Amino acid sequence: MTYSEKGVYIIYTLFNKLTKEKQQVIMNAAISEFVQSGFDKSSTNEIVKRAKISKGSLFNYFTSKKDLYFYVIDYGVQIINYITEQIDLTERDLFQRIENVGLQKMYIQQKNPQVFDFLASTKQEESHEVSDIINQKLGAMYDKSIKKLYEGIDYTKFRDDIDIEKAIEILNWTMFGFGEKGLHQMRTFENVTEFGEHYLNEWKQYAHLLKTSFYKEWDGEIR
């Protein structure tokens, strides 16, 4: 264990010496298996098969399945932290800020298609062996991210007769639903960037619909 400049303790495993690409392949293999089966029922045999490495290698990189699981969690935490850091606090329009975050998520999903699914799935994780550590590692992070996401938003744009909290919930549920729908559509596109454009474009329509519904005025028009 050594102390890095960024002020965090890093455990040096063999894994860190691998190329970023190989690390990514292994992380994705583990992530998809953990998403599908949870901690207890996940299989290291299945993970090495998906990652196309040998059993021996996996257990050289990580001392146990639990060790791997926690590493994957930290991997996810880093990604969320990165996205959180990217939030531009000078952008005070909620829709625009959320669109920016959505774009970031999309970029990341190109390389790690299931990280966000994995992080979400940990909430359902029932294995007592890991669930305590999960909450410990993820709890604070989520609070921090959510807080920054809504920091300095200009709520005066919303209609006065509206319950803003509920409106935001609806916006979130819409984003989530739209994201799920996007996953299905993605398979029908071959070109990824082409899909990206289409995706962003379609989202803007949903966003516009909600803006014209929740905001007092938009594009100069007043309600």
Next chain:
Amino acid sequence: MTYSEKGVYIIYTLFNKLTKEKQQVIMNAAISEFVQSGFDKSSTNEIVKRAKISKGSLFNYFTSKKDLYFYVIDYGVQIINYITEQIDLTERDLFQRIENVGLQKMYIQQKNPQVFDFLASTKQEESHEVSDIINQKLGAMYDKSIKKLYEGIDYTKFRDDIDIEKAIEILNWTMFGFGEKGLHQMRTFENVTEFGEHYLNEWKQYAHLLKTSFYKEWDGEIR
């Protein structure tokens, strides 16, 4: 196999002779295990433990795990069909119709807390042993239900500048999100009917918010 008056073939298993209550307990045990682990990784040992019956009994009622799985699917299909039958076609307001269906779902969830989760989870089912039959059994049913759900709805109530399909999607995603949120809240209530009232009340606020956003006029007021 006998032919019933309703025009469907019914396979008589020992299971049908049990009291409805016991059937329900066993169904719920199977459902929750299938939801949690999917077909392949689900365990009959776990199911009998949850249902508090012996292994022998389970395999007297059903000839195999697969047999049980298909029975559970039919069980779910019957529930969806029942709800579909209850749809009142004279109610032409989308929000009201959807609220009625939501209420039906809520009643059913008192007795079978996870049926809908189970039916939803079958979409992710990857076991080749069962996935074909799933699509066969559920595909037609969903089409029929969705069709009836939107049959005869008065779409003239919607704002003219709005994309109605997208608005309906948002409504669906909101219902789904609200349902999930309700599950978490339910635990904090002891009295179930008390929760039911609270739940319906809160939904009405979301519905009102969306109505004032998507409709031209509401409660007599014109936009």
Next chain:
DNA sequence: ACAGTTAATGACCATGATGGTCAATAGTTT
């Protein structure tokens, strides 16, 4: 070319869980 070092492999193992069976028991009906 070669010795020395590190990385990667997969056959192997003890353990435990699996779906399903069936002789035995308990409960009910005649």
Next chain:
DNA sequence: AAACTATTGACCATCATGGTCATTAACTGT
């Protein structure tokens, strides 16, 4: 008390599990 049905759980062959480690492959500096 006999005949029948419903329920039980110990039992079984099979197989997948997390983890090991002797062996092989790949790389390194000279």
